Amino acid sequence: MSAAEILITGGSGQLGLELARLQWPDGVRLRTPDRSELDLSSTESIAAYIDACRPLAIINAGAYTQVDRAESDPLTAFGLNAMCPAAIAEAARRHGSRLIHISTDYVFDGSRDGFYDESDAVSPLGVYGASKEAGEQAVRAILPGSVIVRTAWLFSPYRTNFVKTMLRIGRERSSVRVVADQFGCPTAASDLASALQTIAIRLVEDPAAPTGTFHFVNGGEATWYALACEVFAQATRYGYAAPAVAPISTAEYPTPARRPANSRLSVARLTESYAITPRPWKLAVAETVEHCLEEESTS
Numbered sequence: 547m548s549a550a551e552i553l554i555t556g557g558s559g560q561l562g563l564e565l566a567r568l569q570w571p572d573g574v575r576l577r578t579p580d581r582s583e584l585d586l587s588s589t590e591s592i593a594a595y596i597d598a599c600r601p602l603a604i605i606n607a608g609a610y611t612q613v614d615r616a617e618s619d620p621l622t623a624f625g626l627n628a629m630c631p632a633a634i635a636e637a638a639r640r641h642g643s644r645l646i647h648i649s650t651d652y653v654f655d656g657s658r659d660g661f662y663d664e665s666d667a668v669s670p671l672g673v674y675g676a677s678k679e680a681g682e683q684a685v686r687a688i689l690p691g692s693v694i695v696r697t698a699w700l701f702s703p704y705r706t707n708f709v710k711t712m713l714r715i716g717r718e719r720s721s722v723r724v725v726a727d728q729f730g731c732p733t734a735a736s737d738l739a740s741a742l743q744t745i746a747i748r749l750v751e752d753p754a755a756p757t758g759t760f761h762f763v764n765g766g767e768a769t770w771y772a773l774a775c776e777v778f779a780q781a782t783r784y785g786y787a788a789p790a791v792a793p794i795s796t797a798e799y800p801t802p803a804r805r806p807a808n809s810r811l812s813v814a815r816l817t818e819s820y821a822i823t824p825r826p827w828k829l830a831v832a833e834t835v836e837h838c839l840e841e842e843s844t845s
């Protein structure tokens with residue numbers, strides 16, 4: 547592959563960090579600007595930055611990801627999750643940059659039986675999901691040749707995520723209560739990063755590479771309760787004293803934002819188009835828990 551600049555927004559987030567940690571082919575130069583260089587809340591900053599560097603490809607991993615806080619801060623959520631991707635898509639169109647934009651399972655309302663595919667109707671329950679859906683629509687309208695990858699329930703050793711939250715509160719308490727009636731697909735940010743790398747390289751090399759909307763999640767399905775149980779089962783291997791875990795209903799854990807009862811995603815389209823087959827989520831959880839705990843158990 548000839549020398550190619552790839553811009554990664556949100557490089558300090560859990561997905562952005564995993565993208566930057568990957569081994570990229572010789573000749574790819576990553577740009578991972580921080581907030582001081584690229585302010586995603588400013589469409590002027592976005593246009594100026596991309597007009598100056600004219601990347602061959604852009605992976606938009608920046609976002610407003612605080613689901614509950616979004617309910618009381620819709621302006622910031624829509625700014626980051628809808629206006630920002632629109633501005634990125636417009637700049638990408640000006641320069642012929644390939645664009646991969648990341649979206650979420652929370653665009654769905656959970657009323658479907660089984661796994662959602664890309665053609666299922668969206669109907670977000672909360673502000674976060676609605677802002678992400680608006681971002682998808684903008685990207686599709688402005689740059690039809692872009693790729694939108696919906697993912698779900700991301701975890702990694704970095705930033706804030708459910709796996710790290712469980713490890714933290716499990717130390718502070720002898721028991722935890724976790725909802726057992728929301729079904730989804732836990733996904734390692736590192737596995738998503740590898741899939742996005744494959745897609746980005748294909749898009750840069752091949753003008754006819756598949757475009758449109760795809761789902762990427764790890765294999766299998768879980769509830770938040772099952773995910774918590776797996777985190778603690780793995781953690782005990784490193785001397786961690788696991789709390790008791792009690793399954794509860796959504797009604798017993800009130801939150802500002804409503805969440806879908808079922809947001810399981812089918813990855814069939816991505817497997818067919820890009821030959822990407824995600825590993826089971828439990829293998830990915832084991833790796834992340836090891837990363838989080840190994841250091842302290844051996845020190």
Ligand SMILES: NC(=O)C1=CN([C@@H]2O[C@H](COP(=O)(O)OP(=O)(O)OC[C@H]3O[C@@H](n4cnc5c(N)ncnc54)[C@H](OP(=O)(O)O)[C@@H]3O)[C@@H](O)[C@H]2O)C=CC1
Nearest residue numbers: 556558559560561586587608609611648650697698699700
């Ligand atoms: N987390 C999850 O469970 C899921 C996430 N997704 C989607 O995946 C993508 C990546 O998520 P994830 O890595 O978890 O997100 P994080 O919350 O870990 O990271 C968000 C990134 O956006 C950056 N950012 C936010 N506001 C600004 C701003 N004004 N200017 C510049 N940068 C800004 C943050 O920078 P800073 O470090 O300065 O705060 C950070 O780098 C997002 O599109 C998200 O919607 C989809 C499904 C599940």
Ligand SMILES: Cc1cn([C@H]2C[C@H](O)[C@@H](COP(=O)(O)OP(=O)(O)O[C@H]3O[C@@H](C)C(=O)[C@@H](O)[C@H]3O)O2)c(=O)[nH]c1=O
Nearest residue numbers: 611613650651698699700708711723724725770799805
């Ligand atoms: C901390 C905690 C949460 N919960 C519940 C609340 C909620 O229903 C569920 C998950 O809570 P969290 O707030 O950790 O996760 P949440 O912020 O809903 O995670 C979402 O983030 C965004 C960015 C996405 O795009 C989604 O795919 C999804 O990953 O677990 C418990 O039942 N017990 C607990 O102790």
Ligand SMILES: [Mg+2]
Nearest residue numbers: 611612613614
């Ligand atoms: Mg949250």
